[in-house]
Amino acid sequence: MMKRFLTLLSVFFCLLGGQPLAAAPLRIEITEGVIEPLPYAVPDFVAENAAAGTVARDLARVVAEDLSGTGLFRDIPASAHISKITSFSSPVEFADWKAINAQALITGAVSLQSGGRLVVKFRVYDVFAGQELGNGLQFAGTQDGWRRMAHKVADAVYSRITGEGAYFDSRVVFVSETGPKDDRKKRLAIMDYDGANVQYLTDSSSIVLAPRFSPTGDRILYTSYETGFPQIYVLDVASVGRRVLEQQAGTMSFAPRFSPDGRAVVYSLTQGGNTDIYKMDIGTGRSQRLTSAPSIETAPSFSPDGRRIVFESDRSGTQQLYIMSADGGEPQRISFGQGRYGTPVWSPRGDLVAFTKQSKGRFHIGVMRTDGSEERLLTASFLDEGPTWSPNGRVIMFTRESQGANGSASLYTVDITGRNLKRVKTISGASDPAWSPLQD
Amino acid sequence: MKHLTRAVLLTSVLALAACSNPDRFQGNEVNLGGGAGGPGSASDPTSPLYFQQSVGDRVLFAVDQSNLGSDAQITLDGQAQWLMTNSDYTAIIEGHADEQGTREYNLALGARRANAVQEYLIQQGVSPSRLKVVSYGKERPIEICSQEACYAKNRRAVTVIAADYNS
Structure with a gap:
């Protein structure tokens, strides 16, 4: 089921101004056998309309289950977050995420449009470098395929941080x-x-x-x-x-x-x-x-x-x-x-x-x-x-x-x-x- | 035709299964009359039930082996004789393995065991056209503990009597 519902749109979001170069890139080398998982935060995605409220939360949780389930990443729970992400386009308060030692931050936004069309956008940040890791992406599909969209987001995050192919959307x-x-x-x-x-x-x-x-x-x-x-x-x-x-x-x-x-x-x-x-x-x-x-x-x-x-x-x-x-x-x-x-x-x-x-x-x-x-x-x-x-x-x-x-x-x-x-x-x-x- | 055969086979399997369940009269040597001694009963030497209970429908194997020991050969001599006497029946020989092995290997091992029985019965004079073989590997254990006592009974080849599927 849901064979052709996903269209992947690679959307380039504007960069958030000039960024200093990172000292050491955010990277996990899987071959080494990771002992200490990389801490990250994935706050609830921003619901861009009222209808998207539930799925915005559920999406972020599936992304976290995918990433933490690998044993390579560790989710910092929302109760520890200092900043709240309330707008997808506002600048990120890197200091607030550094303070809780979140090395990666994943933000997202979801809107549920007429005809049950779900649009998901996300960005990945290298918190300590104070910059985005790769470009923002957007996926669109039907509402019942929301888990696949979450897996797609997690696949992109996994690939960017490990430099390897992923496996969640399988x-x-x-x-x-x-x-x-x-x-x-x-x-x-x-x-x-x-x-x-x-x-x-x-x-x-x-x-x-x-x-x-x-x-x-x-x-x-x-x-x-x-x-x-x-x-x-x-x-x-x-x-x-x-x-x-x-x-x-x-x-x-x-x-x-x-x-x-x-x-x-x-x-x-x-x-x-x-x-x-x-x-x-x-x-x-x-x-x-x-x-x-x-x-x-x-x-x-x-x-x-x-x-x-x-x-x-x-x-x-x-x-x-x-x-x-x-x-x-x-x-x-x-x-x-x-x-x-x-x-x-x-x-x-x-x-x-x-x-x-x-x-x-x-x-x-x-x-x-x-x-x-x-x-x-x-x-x-x-x-x-x-x-x-x-x-x-x-x-x-x-x-x-x-x-x-x-x-x-x-x-x-x-x-x-x-x-x-x-x-x-x-x-x-x-x-x-x-x-x-x-x-x- | 095929459906009919399967239906007949299924019925006979069910009948065998039902009769192999011990009930409170089992072991009582006095024939209580009624249908107990009639045609098709365990005391009718031409019945599949007699084949199962008195001739012995199964032989056992050592770990990973498919060769027939002397006990197995005695049982199969009886099976061959019964099959040659009761020529209206055919048989499917089911090969089985214990759970200590990978699925594919056990399927192949069960096939070796069923084939060893088939070849032996043919050597004793049973027509090859009356015998079919199938392997269930480790898919159909009869004993469920994870100990040698159970494994020994699961490493088996069972000769299941069916009505003649060619007639």
Whole structure:
């Protein structure tokens, strides 16, 4: 829903007169692993007409949740603010914000116009430099898309301060779970990255597993037992229409993923008890076998340039990670640590592979370089599995299943530094997340 | 046709499920009469219920393994004999894994287990056309504790009897 409602207008607001040069630019280097979050203030946005009062407050709160949720920023509460922002165009009293040690200040204004059109403007200030950080921006859209506008504001702030791509205006497709372990109901669902705006895509009549977004977020691949046997389906997000992708009698297909150009799908096909990796051209429906071994080959994931595929295989006797050419051929093993490695996913930047590791009765989410070096385990629990990358490659979302007869599945996020482990708010159990690209 | 098959299958699964729930008469060796000893009951050797309860509908596997131990082979010998005697039925062999593993790997592992049973039954003389396999991976545990006692029962292949879907 709300596909085309946002028009992004890059509006240049006039600068507030001559500014001295900043001594040190306001900047967070994410790679360092931030220990002390950057303090900032985001007062309620100014309501430019009476109708915009509620949304002006709510917008500022979502911006704060986005930024503080990263663990890189710390919101200074309104009760500590000295100045009040009552006009978007008045000069900022930098001394008042310095006094409470707000290093960044975000101000905004909202007007709700006829026909439910919402206009949001904002500015970001480097308080200690006493100047604006970048130019003011304006977004316009429909009122029901106000959360997306807040995410857009937070994305812009995050990018300006970190110098990196952001991820707040993104969605997650996942499997919603209800019921006890021995009678679990699963439905495909989609939500904003923060758990808001949940929409169900299937009913719970068949088991559904492991949905994956297309590179533009318009389609979803998933596995369903609709026919009684696991088969891959492709679903159009806008129309929620779906069709079966791979259906050969006597086979099972699962673990699909799109190629970076969105034209091909890699997946596993099981025949006669043996599971190998195949690639299908979605347009022609023609498929090509990429591995041919008596072992289990599954969980394939393309490199961002589309030239290579990382996957798991137990050809060595235990599950390990391998990389091969996108056309098949001899794979190279990349995982050599103690334990078992599965569900590899290539990072959006191409430099890392995220994986599930099983070792000494515990499960971990980890990352390693694509040559297998610099392995880092980010989590540890009874059962963590199935990592998916944020659009900017800085955060990983995964499934955590709790132990025992009342065990249930939840979604968690963790930074690739291993910091900021958090549970994603979902109204029911949830598993198998896949993060969308940043929305347009 | 397919819908009919699924309906028949579903009915038989429900029937099996209902009868496998212990009630207060279970274990009572005296036949109380009525329908209890009639056709389709657990004491009718041609019934799917008899297959489930007396022949044994499932075999268990070691961690990560899909090879059939001697106990499993004895059970499957009985299954093969029953299937060859009761040729009106077909079977779907369901492969399962315990929760200690990633989802995709467990799907593939369950398929290995179901396939091992299928191959064994074919070797014993059951027609391949009467057997189908499916893997549920770790999606359908029957025991829910997170201990080996439960895991051992979940690492299974279950032969589910269905009415002949080709007829």
